[in-house]
Amino acid sequence: MGVLWIVLALSCLGLTEVQSNKYEGFKIYEVQTKARTAAMDQALSELAKNESYYEVFSSGSQPARIMVHPEEQVNFVQLMDGHSLSYKVLNNNVGFTLRRQFARNRILRNRFPYTGNGRLGTERFYSHGEINQFIEDLAEEHPRRVFVKTVGKSYERRLMKTVTITNGDGRRNKNVIFVDGGFHAREWISPAAVVYLIDELVNNLADNADLLMDYDWVILPVVNPDGYEYTQLSEETRMWRKTRKPSSPDCIGTDPNRNFDFHWNEEGASEDPCDQTYAGSKAFSEPEAVVVSDLIHSYADRGKMYLTLHSYGPYILYPWGWSSDLPDTVDDLHEVAKAGFDAILEATGTLYEIGSSTNVLYVAAGASDDYAFNAGFPISFTMELPPGGTGFDPPASAIDQMVKETWVGIAAMARKVVQKYPLA
Ligand SMILES: [Zn+2]
CATH class of the missing domain: 3.30.70.340 (Metallocarboxypeptidase-like)
Incomplete structure (x- = not known):
């Protein structure tokens, strides 16, 4: 590059x-x-x-x-x-496109309200509040299988909640797959894909029993809720990427995915508080990144795969992002990524690209995938979902196809992980 x-x-x-x-x-x-x-x-x-x-x-x-x-x-x-x-x-005319999308989204919100029944469809994008309510409702409906925990607060004091999904057999200390979404505010397809993944694991246990036999899934659907909600306000704010904490007298927000304390503020991150890739005033200056870091550490001993969903690519990226060097275990990373690549190609024909972040996309130090990998997760991926609309804004009509395709890839990678890393 x-x-x-x-x-x-x-x-x-x-x-x-x-x-x-x-x-x-x-x-x-x-x-x-x-x-x-x-x-x-x-x-x-x-x-x-x-x-x-x-x-x-x-x-x-x-x-x-x-x-x-x-x-x-x-x-x-x-x-x-x-x-x-x-x-x-x-x-x-990006302005026209975004205006039209917001008008459409308003119609869809009225047509498909969330009724509190633990089901979120693929008809539209959901707010952070709706997604939190969805996982709470699932936990209530499946008290032996689904557990919600408040793990922190965003800068604007939104509650950040994880949902842990099990098969309900009550066995403790299983291996863990940790998934998050919504790091970057405008990448709406990411939380949408996470919602679909949650729905599959909870409501389709029959097809996914093997993925929950010796593994629990811990999921944080929206890492950057302040930014995500900000992008939902209007077409004027739709393309926001960062957090919402002021970063200087003139500018707001830090790139949460440059804010992790691993080769922080090295290549691929900016020191200018107004830039989209601003690394922050210090490592972990953003409460949202601290929440993810705490989760990574609390599951590091049992964690076998960390997966963070972004857009857009399509890419499946593995460490390192801070350097063009490859980890010693690159063959393992590649093998798991390839399982996802193959499954998606066969299901829909979409051609993902796989490789290390730096070599496939760009150098980006201080990102969560490098951090999780370094903390002990043997498999750590950033999945960049395909583009839609102008890139970051697939229309609501594209959600269903995109999230189902994404799930095919994630399930295939998880199956490979389950096979490669049996419960000790
Ligand atoms: Zn992103």
Whole structure:
């Protein structure tokens, strides 16, 4: 991966100047990144310093998607043409798209209210409060199998709750699979996939008995509830990524997935509080990252797989993210990832890419997957779900297919883990 794309990916900016109709006239370009030259990298890297006008959504081996401010589009196109770079307009007006999505979501909320019956369908996206209520209702309905615990509070004092799912046989000290979602606020498909996973494990025990025989699943559906709720307010805030704690007099939020105390604030993280990948004022400055860290440590001795769901890729990424070095146990990591890759390919034809975070996507120190792996989880993955809509905003109509596909991959990886790491 060229330096430029790293620079662009890291500099994902706040786009904070425009306060009303924030994304009106913004375009998203998809740029083929295969045949690049050093000169082109240099030119684009200069351009990327103008952080108020560009945001790179994805990088790595996939074509880059770059959101460009209306005032900068002419320059951007000239630059692309000047370097004979092939690009296409993927979205002609992000503001319009997001407005339409919010109108649709409002209709769906009214049409599919949560009725408190321990069932959340795949018809729409749910709020953090609804997801918390859902797991509470499941625990009430299945008192011997499902356990909810409040494990902390977000900066804005939202309750962060885990749900532990067992097969109800009462045996203690089983191995553990720990799953979380919703690190990055705008990646709504992540909590949606976690909700579906919970539903499968609880309500479809017949098909998943082997995954719960010697294993308990501990799940934190929304790591960054403040950010997640903020993105649900309106189309103006839809693309928010970070937490919501002020990071400087001018800017809000830290990237919770650069805030972990393992090679913290090294490559792939920003020291600028206004940047999308701001690492925080210190390691674990964010209460949400502390909650995940505490969970990782409390399950590290029994934990066999840590899985954190993000978007978008599609990628299954394993350590390391802080360095291009590979862990000694890379063969084990790859074997489990490959099980997920194969299962998804066979089920839907979607081609995930697998490899180490740094080598497949980009260097990103201070992330939770490296932290969990270093703490003792032998398998630790970041799963980047496929893009939808402009990238981070699949429409509600895409949820069902996406979360079912994701579950196919997760179940296959879990089966491999269960087989590789039997209960001692
Ligand atoms: Zn993410």
